[in-house]
Amino acid sequence: MIDQFLYQNNIIETNTELQADYYEITIGENKYRIEEICGGKYEVEFNGTKSTVCCVIKNNKSFIDIDGLLIELGLPGDDGNNAGGAAGLVGEKDKIFAPMPGKIVKLLVKDGEKVKVKQPLVIVEAMKMEHQINSPSDGKVKSINFSDGDQVDTETPIIELDIE
Amino acid sequence: MGKGLFNKILIANRGEIAVRIMNGCRLLGIPTLAVYSTVDKNAVHVRTADEAVEIGPPPPNESYLAIDKIIEAAGKHNCDAIHPGYGFLAENPRLPEACEKAGIIFIGPPSDAMRLMGNKVESRIKMADAGVPLIPGMKSAGASIEQFRDAAGKAGYPVLIKAAAGGGGKGMRIVKKAEDLQASVEAAKREAKNAFGDDTVYLEKYIEDPRHIEFQVLADNHGHTVHLFERECSIQRRHQKIIEETPSTALTDEVRKKMGEAAVRVTEAAGYRNAGTVEFLFDKNSNFYFLEMNTRLQVEHPVTELVTGVDLVVEQIRIAAGLEISAYVHKATQRGHAIECRIYAEDGENNFLPSSGDILYYEEPTGPGIRVDSGVTGNSVVGVEYDPILAKLITYAPDRDLATAKMINALKDYKILGIKTSRKFMIEVLGHPEFKAGRTYTNFIERYMSDRKIDFDAAAEMAAAVSSAAMMKSSKSVSAGKKALMPSPWQTIGPWEIGRSISK
Numbered sequence: 001m002i003d004q005f006l007y008q009n010n011i012i013e014t015n016t017e018l019q020a021d022y023y024e025i026t027i028g029e030n031k032y033r034i035e036e037i038c039g040g041k042y043e044v045e046f047n048g049t050k051s052t053v054c055c056v057i058k059n060n061k062s063f064i065d066i067d068g069l070l071i072e073l074g075l076p077g078d079d080g081n082n083a084g085g086a087a088g089l090v091g092e093k094d095k096i097f098a099p100m101p102g103k104i105v106k107l108l109v110k111d112g113e114k115v116k117v118k119q120p121l122v123i124v125e126a127m128k129m130e131h132q133i134n135s136p137s138d139g140k141v142k143s144i145n146f147s148d149g150d151q152v153d154t155e156t157p158i159i160e161l162d163i164e
Numbered sequence: 165m166g167k168g169l170f171n172k173i174l175i176a177n178r179g180e181i182a183v184r185i186m187n188g189c190r191l192l193g194i195p196t197l198a199v200y201s202t203v204d205k206n207a208v209h210v211r212t213a214d215e216a217v218e219i220g221p222p223p224p225n226e227s228y229l230a231i232d233k234i235i236e237a238a239g240k241h242n243c244d245a246i247h248p249g250y251g252f253l254a255e256n257p258r259l260p261e262a263c264e265k266a267g268i269i270f271i272g273p274p275s276d277a278m279r280l281m282g283n284k285v286e287s288r289i290k291m292a293d294a295g296v297p298l299i300p301g302m303k304s305a306g307a308s309i310e311q312f313r314d315a316a317g318k319a320g321y322p323v324l325i326k327a328a329a330g331g332g333g334k335g336m337r338i339v340k341k342a343e344d345l346q347a348s349v350e351a352a353k354r355e356a357k358n359a360f361g362d363d364t365v366y367l368e369k370y371i372e373d374p375r376h377i378e379f380q381v382l383a384d385n386h387g388h389t390v391h392l393f394e395r396e397c398s399i400q401r402r403h404q405k406i407i408e409e410t411p412s413t414a415l416t417d418e419v420r421k422k423m424g425e426a427a428v429r430v431t432e433a434a435g436y437r438n439a440g441t442v443e444f445l446f447d448k449n450s451n452f453y454f455l456e457m458n459t460r461l462q463v464e465h466p467v468t469e470l471v472t473g474v475d476l477v478v479e480q481i482r483i484a485a486g487l488e489i490s491a492y493v494h495k496a497t498q499r500g501h502a503i504e505c506r507i508y509a510e511d512g513e514n515n516f517l518p519s520s521g522d523i524l525y526y527e528e529p530t531g532p533g534i535r536v537d538s539g540v541t542g543n544s545v546v547g548v549e550y551d552p553i554l555a556k557l558i559t560y561a562p563d564r565d566l567a568t569a570k571m572i573n574a575l576k577d578y579k580i581l582g583i584k585t586s587r588k589f590m591i592e593v594l595g596h597p598e599f600k601a602g603r604t605y606t607n608f609i610e611r612y613m614s615d616r617k618i619d620f621d622a623a624a625e626m627a628a629a630v631s632s633a634a635m636m637k638s639s640k641s642v643s644a645g646k647k648a649l650m651p652s653p654w655q656t657i658g659p660w661e662i663g664r665s666i667s668k
Binding site: 003005007008012014016018021023025027030032034036040041042046052053054055056057058062063064065066067068069070071073076099100101102105114115123125126129130 | 268334351354355358360402510513517518519522523524527533548576577578579580581582584585587588590591618620623624625626627628629630631633634635636637638639
């Protein structure tokens, strides 16, 4: 069975074969031997090392815990923006989203302004804390969709950039 | 203990700390009443309590901070005491005052001691008078930017801007150079206003490479004040603690004794009762400076409990009931080593941005010397309304190396899906050579963790492999793998009949 997953705008293609009592998964050159221990919990053998990994699939996304590191993968049909989660790390680099629903405390750039990577763009307040969102790359501010004091969700970009 | 120090205790909090306090009440045979906002209807603290009552909509002002609703619930349900936990109303002197008016015991300090310590400016003056060492800085809150400029010039950069009503890192800013001062004062004021409703901020000298070391104290109404040694809480992100331990690797017995005595002096000078924590900044030359006193049970209290064997919640309830501090507390020593990791709903791989959503999978680590204080379980919904702490993981072992190793394993075994946490990040902190060497300063994360590299591509590939197995499993039903490998005992014992000896 061939499956495709989306991670940071890259597609990972897997080939799964069901063996007698385990799954053999091939990704490129790599082979993984996987057994289910109990609901949602799997024993993974890769390169001679075993680890216990948890995985739940929900809402067209796969959530995986590997020794405390959480990975989210998009499944086919996902629009791709969700895979990997919060803005800045992954997803479209030209759109700046709020990490959580919150309030714009202060916009630190102006329309048309040139910005450098890691330059602070906006301060958003969420969960009673101020969060500074930095530019993911060099570029120019294409549009600013909110003003200071506005409520924001995580769906509408606060700022859109022209990436250089 | 006899029956009933109190008739029933109302826990004016939610999450892990409400559950922790309820467990303490249960030890003493005291029934508990949970209060909850509408979003917390199915929360763990509601299920843990003997009784629960809804007190309003999700915004804290209309539920967990609504003193009148809490007092009313206490009256209606025959509660004769209220425990505030930490956060919310824990350091608001209006709650103990309202309790007094309603004839309810507040499990915490008297309102005047709380009010004094809640004002970071006034408390500094009082403690300076009591002979407790302080960090150089403003004697009172700054009104104009010129005052801040002046004070910063005298103390010398870098300086620290702090909220007078503050705590928990909110309204706090480090300023490294003069041109950043104004913007930082403004930001600190905004944050202070939002967090505490008071935008008063002040300035002091910023001590470089400091440790945050605090002392647990207990004081009863019979003239006893004791300290239960230190907790080192130097591992912080955004000035908020994430990893705490005791004993501190920095203290000699001599310094520990001096700091403990200073902590007792602070407690007595404030007229303090019940459990509290005296925070110190500790510099490279073993100088210590009084920072503030937290007039509540601390998030990190479990490490003290594991190393001293004292149940702090039980002592809080006993003291509030008018009893003396338990006799065994006076003999408490530090035995072994304990570490706590805070499990926050935040993304350790992306600047600790808060995370919210449904918990899709939840499994706690277990084993000797592993304690989990949790406010969530499978299917819990983590919203954006409240403090993002989900749980605390605490390990205990004979020495620091073993406690650290146990913590790393426990963090790996703690499985949470659906919400991002900093488990991986904390595993790397604990495994860092500088942490192992005990060189923990409050800038540890900035200094050692900012250039950490994670092989996300390898992790994503393994994640895709496991997802593939999960997808195939959901499309085809597969018999459990282990079954075929392990012969059933029924297959190995040969023919037999019920009621007859097998050997026959």
